[in-house]
C-alpha cells in the first residue's frame with residue numbers, strides 16, 4: 001500500500017526517469033521532451049516545427065474531411081521502405097473540375113500537363129544510411145497516426161512527432177520487444 005509519504009518518492013523516481021534517464025537516449029528530441037505518459041509509443045516533437053513551404057498548399061485536414069483514406073494517396077511499393085506521394089493524376093481526378101480556377105489548382109494542372117511530378121518537400125527524414133522500412137511497421141499493425149500525429153487535423157503537414165530520432169526508435173522497440181541491437185538499424189555491427 002502506498003502511504004502518503006511514499007507517493008512523493010514514487011513521483012520523484014518517475015520524475016527522475018523522465019527528466020534524467022530518458023533524455024540520455026533522446027538527445028535529438030530535446031530536454032523537456034517527455035509527455036506525461038512515459039508509455040506513449042512516440043512522443044510529440046518538443047521543438048518548434050512549422051511545416052515547410054510546399055509548392056502547392058495541400059491540406060490534409062480539408063481532404064480527409066471528404067472521407068479520403070491514406071492508402072488512396074500513399075502506397076507502399078516493394079521493397080516497402082517508402083510510402084510515396086500521390087501521382088498528380090490522383091489529384092486531377094477531382095481537380096479537373098473542383099476549384100479549377102484557383103491559382104494553386106492551375107499550378108497543379110500545369111504539372112499534370114507537363115508530366116513533372118509536384119516537387120513536394122520532405123517533412124520526416126532519418127539520416128541517410130539508417131535502415132528504415134515502413135513495411136515491417138505496418139505489418140506489425142502500427143497506425144500512421146502513432147508515428148505522424150493527428151494528420152486529419154493538420155492543414156500544413158509538419159513534423160508533429162519525434163519519430164525520426166534514434167531514442168524514439170529504441171524506446172518503441174523496447175516497448176514492443178522489437179530488436180534493439182545496433183545492426184537492426186545500422187550497417188555497422
Ligand code: HEC
Nearest residue numbers: 058063068069070073086120121122123124144148151157
Ligand atoms: C488526397 C491525397 C492524400 C491523402 C488522402 C493523404 N495524403 Fe498525406 N500527403 C499528401 C501529399 C500531396 C503530401 C505532400 C505535401 C505535404 O506534405 O502536405 C502528403 C504528405 C504526407 C506526410 C508527410 C511526408 C513527408 O514528407 O515526410 C505524411 C506523414 C502523410 N502525408 C500522412 C498521411 C496520412 C496518415 C494520411 C491518412 C490519414 C494521409 N497522409 C492522407 C496527400 C495525401
Ligand code: HEC
Nearest residue numbers: 056057058062063066086090091094098099102104105108
Ligand atoms: C476526392 C476529390 C479530391 C481529390 C482526390 C483531391 N482534392 Fe483537393 N480539394 C477537393 C475539394 C472538394 C476541395 C475544396 C474546394 C473548395 O473549397 O473550393 C479541395 C481543395 C484543394 C485545394 C485548395 C484550393 C483553393 O485554393 O481553395 C488545393 C490546393 C488542393 N485541393 C490540392 C489537391 C492536391 C495537391 C491533391 C492531390 C494530392 C488533391 N487536392 C486531391 C477535392 C479533392
Ligand code: HEC
Nearest residue numbers: 070074082083084124125126132137142143144147163164
Ligand atoms: C513506426 C513509425 C511510422 C509509421 C507507423 C508510419 N510512418 Fe511514415 N514515416 C516514418 C519515418 C521514420 C519516416 C521518415 C523515413 C525516411 O527518412 O525515409 C516516414 C516518412 C513518411 C513519408 C515520406 C517519405 C516516404 O515516401 O516514405 C510519408 C508520405 C509517410 N511517412 C506516410 C505514412 C503513412 C500514410 C503511414 C500509414 C500508412 C505511415 N507513414 C506510417 C515513420 C512511420
Ligand code: HEC
Nearest residue numbers: 041131132136140142163164168169172173176178184185
Ligand atoms: C511505434 C513503435 C515503433 C517505432 C516508433 C519504431 N519502430 Fe521499428 N519496429 C517496431 C516493431 C513492433 C517492429 C517489429 C516488427 C516485427 O516483429 O516484425 C519493428 C521493426 C523494425 C525493423 C525491422 C527489424 C527486423 O529485423 O525485422 C527495423 C529496421 C526498424 N523497426 C527500424 C526502425 C527505425 C529506424 C525507427 C525510427 C526511425 C523505428 N523502427 C521506429 C516498432 C517501432
Ligand code: HEC
Nearest residue numbers: 028125126127130164165166169170173180181182184185
Ligand atoms: C531502432 C533503430 C536504431 C537502433 C537499434 C540503433 N540506432 Fe543509431 N540511429 C537510428 C536513427 C533513426 C538515427 C538517425 C537519427 C536522426 O536522423 O536524427 C541514428 C543515428 C545514430 C548515430 C549518429 C548518426 C550516424 O549515423 O552516424 C550514431 C552514432 C548511432 N545511431 C549509434 C548507434 C549505436 C551505437 C547503436 C547500438 C547501441 C544504435 N545506434 C542502434 C536508429 C537506430
